[in-house]
Structures are given as structure tokens and as C-alpha cells.
Amino acid sequence: MFHTVICDLLGIRYPILQGAMQGGGGVELVAAVSDAGGLGVLPTFGGTDQKLRADIAGVRERTGKPFGVNIMPMGRGITERCAATCIELGIPIVTTGRADPGEAVVRRLKMAGIKVVSVIPTVEHARRMEGEGVDAVVASGAEAGGHVGTVSTLPLVPQVVDAVKIPVLAAGGIGDARGFLAAFALGAVGIQMGTRFMATVESDLNDWGRDRLLAMRETDTIVTRAMTGATVRCIRTPEIAAYEGAVARGADAAELKDLATRVRSSRYGENKSDRRQSAAGQVAGMISEVVSVRDLIERMLAQAARLAERLPSVAKGQERGPGGPALRQRD
Ligand SMILES: Cc1cc2nc3c(=O)[nH]c(=O)nc-3n(C[C@H](O)[C@H](O)[C@H](O)COP(=O)(O)O)c2cc1C
Structure with a gap:
């Protein structure tokens, strides 16, 4: 269950990406997410090339599973240097955040066999990245942590799904099995989470x-x-x-x-x-405990499978709890 095209594209077991989080999670978090069957993604924003190389080595010491590196296009020099390091070190997946890294960089990454996944806040940005040849986009709504646009996840995802042919993942405001399932209802083939992964044992929070x-x-x-x-x-x-x-x-x-x-x-x-x-x-308002990454992912998927079975009766109004038909976090 929940094996989608994004799993085959990125070589992962579950359609769950951990959004890169500068200051939120490094080597330990990335390795834990990939090891648990999702895709961990290293942040690079504000960091040096030396740090990136050390981080990549650190993740590789901890897991043999695929993981990604995030490029934040904050300037041509930094973007190109980061891309060159990913190519040199054989990184299989690069995600891009906030802005367009530029067609030349996307082409170089693709020619090196790297899958490129771009986080986008609008339909126009999604179309542009598809035109530049990226493999998938993450439609990220304004409720997300980090750099944001103005459109919320609920209207953004289906509009992006209708506008492009490449796979679309949903991000922004997803923190439990209900959000995970909702992403599929919107037409996404997977999710990216950031904030929820910060409340894990492996994150970098103090x-x-x-x-x-x-x-x-x-x-x-x-x-x-x-x-x-x-x-x-x-x-x-x-x-x-x-x-x-x-x-x-x-x-x-x-x-x-x-x-x-x-x-x-x-x-x-x-x-x-x-x-x-x-x-x-x-x-963040719905996070009530710090758990290990593995527990988070496995519980979320098990709960999503149970909820998916109940959905037809919930949708028909046949489930009557105290507040009417409802899917609650504890269900
Ligand atoms: C602390 C923090 C740092 C982030 N840093 C980055 C980053 O360096 N690059 C990036 O592309 N996105 C960054 N993001 C966005 C996440 O990768 C992800 O897309 C977002 O958190 C998803 O929304 P959610 O927080 O509602 O789950 C950051 C998010 C947080 C919470």
C-alpha cells in the first residue's frame, strides 16, 4: 500500500520525503529517514562545501539507503558549486528550494544521472521547472515552515497536478496520517514533511x-x-x-x-x-510528542492504511462519533 511512482523514481520504500531543514536536522535525521524507508535530504543553505562533504560522508556511514541533497539557489556561484559537489560525490537525488536553480544547473545534474525534485509555491513555477526538465515537483503551501509563497496547500496541489505531467508531491501542513491521505485525494503521489520531522529524537533541535x-x-x-x-x-x-x-x-x-x-x-x-x-x-500546533523517525513513519503509514479503509463509510456519514463522522488523530 502507498507504493507510488515516486517510490520507483527515487528508489525509496515509502512516498515520504523529509524536507531539507537548515537548523532543523542534519546527518542523524537524514540517515534515520532514509533508513526508515523515506527520503532524507541534507540542507546546504548557508553552509560551506567542506561541511557538505563531511555531511555526505556522515550520512553514508550511517545508511546505505538513497538520500538527497538540497540546493537553495541563493546565488549562481553557490548553486553551481553545490551541484558540482553532488555530481562528483554521486548523489542520486537533488531537491531545490525557494527559487529556480537555472536550466543549465538542472541539465548538468540530469546529465550526471541525478534525479531533480523542485519545491515550488505556484503553478507558474511548477510549469517552469517541468520545462527545465526536473523529474518531480513538491507543491508547497503557505502553511509550511521555511520559505513560503502565499497559496495554501489545499488549493495549490490540485492546480499543480492539473498543470504538469510530472509527479507532484504535497508539502505544507502535513503532520499525521490524515494529512498524508489528504495529499493523495488532492492528486499527489507522495508527501514532503519538515516541521513534523523536527519533533523527532534525531532532529537538531535544542x-x-x-x-x-x-x-x-x-x-x-x-x-x-x-x-x-x-x-x-x-x-x-x-x-x-x-x-x-x-x-x-x-x-x-x-x-x-x-x-x-x-x-x-x-x-x-x-x-x-x-x-x-x-x-x-x-x-506545529498538532505535534504532541517527540518520537523516533522510524516510529513516526511506521505509525503514520499504519494509521493511514486503517483510515483509508474507513474513509468510504466516513464519507457516507455512516460513522457517528460525538462530533459526527470524524477521523481523529488517535484513531
Ligand atoms: C527549520 C526549517 C528549515 C528549513 N530549511 C529549508 C532549506 O534549507 N531548504 C529548503 O528547500 N526548505 C527548507 N525548509 C522547508 C522544508 O524542507 C519543507 O518543505 C517544509 O517544512 C514543509 O512544510 P511543513 O513544515 O508544514 O511540513 C525548512 C523548513 C523548516 C521547518
Whole structure:
């Protein structure tokens, strides 16, 4: 069950991608996701070539399963260097985030036999990446953690599915078996999750981050340019709230720069209890426990299989719980 074209394309057991997460999960998380049958993806944003090489070696020490490397096209030099390292080291899958890496880079990766999967926030961007020859797209809605557009997952995924011929995965707001199943109903052939994977034993969160994730409500994220200059959905912290407050009252560029510097300099706390600035999606509100990656994936798939069997009767209104027909997280 749930074996789709994306499993064959990427050589993975389950149609579950772990979205690359700068500051959210590195070698341990990537290896754990791939080892559990999904696709772990290493982040590279803001890192050096040396770090990427060390990370790739680290994942390979921990698993023989396929994993991917994420390229964030933040500049031609960085994008090309990252692509060249992936080719040299025989990485089988590259995902791209936020922007178009450029047709030449996609072509070079493809000629080296690398599968390319692009995360896209609009139909237009999906069409462009299909035209450049990528193998699949991840339609990522505005509720996602990290860089976001403005269209939500529910309307975005089916519109992308209708617009392109390549496989489409869904991302943004998926955190349990119900979201997983919903992605298939929207026409996707798999999912990408980020935020939910942060609440795992293998992620890179410090104690503050884990406690914060478990306590968050669905309204505790905020979209801000304070982190990278582009729109990023983050955990709402006092530093980011101050920046956004200043934006709302029309503060001048110098003040905004100063407030953004405060956000960026407190991005990675040194101590376990330090408040960090971290991207996170709205799905954080439904995370109630930290589990191992393997437990997360296996429970999600088992629950999705059970829910899929019940769906016909739920849809016909034949299941009557206290609130009417419902699929609850504990079901
Ligand atoms: C902490 C964090 C860091 C992220 N960093 C990156 C990144 O470096 N590159 C990228 O393409 N996407 C990045 N993302 C987006 C994720 O890969 C993924 O697409 C997104 O989290 C999916 O939405 P969800 O959070 O609702 O599951 C990041 C997300 C989070 C939460």
C-alpha cells in the first residue's frame, strides 16, 4: 500500500520525503529517514562545501539507503558549486528550494544521472521547472515552515497536478496520517514533511526548540523577512514580533536592519536552553510528542492504511462519533 511512482523514481520504500531543514536536522535525521524507508535530504543553505562533504560522508556511514541533497539557489556561484559537489560525490537525488536553480544547473545534474525534485509555491513555477526538465515537483503551501509563497496547500496541489505531467508531491501542513491521505485525494503521489520531522529524537533541535514545538498552537508561527530577506514561516519569538511590529508601523530601513540583525544573531543558541530563531509550519500546533523517525513513519503509514479503509463509510456519514463522522488523530 502507498507504493507510488515516486517510490520507483527515487528508489525509496515509502512516498515520504523529509524536507531539507537548515537548523532543523542534519546527518542523524537524514540517515534515520532514509533508513526508515523515506527520503532524507541534507540542507546546504548557508553552509560551506567542506561541511557538505563531511555531511555526505556522515550520512553514508550511517545508511546505505538513497538520500538527497538540497540546493537553495541563493546565488549562481553557490548553486553551481553545490551541484558540482553532488555530481562528483554521486548523489542520486537533488531537491531545490525557494527559487529556480537555472536550466543549465538542472541539465548538468540530469546529465550526471541525478534525479531533480523542485519545491515550488505556484503553478507558474511548477510549469517552469517541468520545462527545465526536473523529474518531480513538491507543491508547497503557505502553511509550511521555511520559505513560503502565499497559496495554501489545499488549493495549490490540485492546480499543480492539473498543470504538469510530472509527479507532484504535497508539502505544507502535513503532520499525521490524515494529512498524508489528504495529499493523495488532492492528486499527489507522495508527501514532503519538515516541521513534523523536527519533533523527532534525531532532529537538531535544542531543548528550548523541542519544548516550544510541543507547546505551540496553530497560531504561533509568523511569516517574516527578518531571517533571510525573503518570506519565511517561523516560530513567533519576541525578536521576530518586534521586527514585524516595526514593519507594521512603517519603520525606516535602518531600524528594520537593526531589528533583523538581532533576529539573525540569535538564530543559533549555543546552550541547550537558549531561545533560537527557527522556521516552523502551522502544523506545529498538532505535534504532541517527540518520537523516533522510524516510529513516526511506521505509525503514520499504519494509521493511514486503517483510515483509508474507513474513509468510504466516513464519507457516507455512516460513522457517528460525538462530533459526527470524524477521523481523529488517535484513531
Ligand atoms: C527549520 C526549517 C528549515 C528549513 N530549511 C529549508 C532549506 O534549507 N531548504 C529548503 O528547500 N526548505 C527548507 N525548509 C522547508 C522544508 O524542507 C519543507 O518543505 C517544509 O517544512 C514543509 O512544510 P511543513 O513544515 O508544514 O511540513 C525548512 C523548513 C523548516 C521547518
